Amino acid sequence: MELRHLRYFITVAEELNFSKAALKLFTAQPSLSQQIKDLEEDVGVQLFYRTKRKVELTEEGTVFLEQARLTLAQADKAVAMARQVSQAKQQMLRIGFVPVAEVKIFPSVLPNLRVQHPDFKIELLSLNNTEQMKRLKKGELDISFTRHNLNSDEIKSLFVLREPMVFILPEDHPLAKYEKIPVQALHGVDFIIPAVEQSHTIHHHILDFAKTQGITLNIVQKADNILFNINAVGMGLGCTILPAYTAPLITSNSVIRPLEVELPYVDLYVSYHKSNTSVAVRKFIELLTQIFYLDINRD
Incomplete structure (x- = not known):
């Protein structure tokens, strides 16, 4: 049994005329009659009394009609709800x-x-x-x-987009006096860098840069987020290298200075x-x- 069988049955039950029901359903009358016959076989009871003059619901058919309408209404509701979910997605x-x-x-x-x-x-x-x-x-x-x-x-x-990285340090740091800082001056300097778990790319960009330049950074803090990284510099805990988008976010007691070599891009x-x-x-x-x-x- 399929939902179309229920639709066919309901239409015939409402029209009580196979010819009119077939026109309403845009199907041929012989096909409709066969569909109803198949439905009755599936249900196991006679749903209609048929004579040459009229079509009537049996008592079983009357009960089946009520439940068929409920079933189709529930099916239509299910379709509508599924479509609502799809639209929301x-x-x-x-x-x-x-x-x-x-x-x-x-x-x-x-x-x-x-x-x-x-x-x-x-x-x-x-x-x-x-x-x-x-x-x-x-x-x-x-x-x-x-x-x-x-x-x-x-x-x-x-x-x-691609953006350069910048060197940020406390304004009272000894290196802040340079207009351009020699990269070797960073050797052994206290550094705060992003934790690898939070920013894998930036973390490794900084370490790879230091390795390429032949310097060792004294990493005193690995920051769980960028804001703490910036504020830690402002608190004088050390220097850092971060993407340029952070420049407007640095505290008033921090400064940005260029190095004599180019920093990485991200x-x-x-x-x-x-x-x-x-x-x-x-x-x-x-x-x-x-x-x-x-x-x-x-x-």
Whole structure:
């Protein structure tokens, strides 16, 4: 028994005429008659009395009609609710991000997105690179902003921006007197760097830079977040190297000084699951592409 059998039965029961019911259902009368016969065989009872002059419901048919209407109403409700969930998912946007996105991306993109699509439900999740990668692959994030190019058979990544890193130190630090600091002067200097668990890329960029320059940093603190990293410098605990977006965030008793050698650059990528075809993801990527001139063909 299928739902179409119930629809056919209800229409015949309401019309009490196979010809009229067939017209209403846009089907041939012989086919409709066969469908009702098949239904009666499935149910195991006669649902209609049929004569050449009229069609009437049997007592069993009357009871079956009431329940058939309830069943179809419940099925229609189930379809409507499923479609509502699907529509809600189309409008839901779960965005994971590393701190740079708060400063460089969201102020430009989100106000425009809200104006263009006020029905979108946006959830912002501050997560490290590793956690974002896990959630993106499991379908728990729609959009991910990380320092990694995640391009694969499942994930699409787009390059968003590249920014230099800057050297930040307490304003009363002996090295603050230099207009350009000799890189060898950093040897043995107290340093605060991001913890590898929170910022794998920046952590290793700093260590790789020191190794390349042949210097050893005296790491006195590994910061769990960028804000603590910045404030620790302001408290005089040591120096640091961070992405340039942090420059406006440094405290009044910290300064930025250039080195005699160039510091590393760090990249930012936006990623999404290729199987995610939601309207919200598509519109977000379109807007991001317009604002930051993303190359959608670049890997």
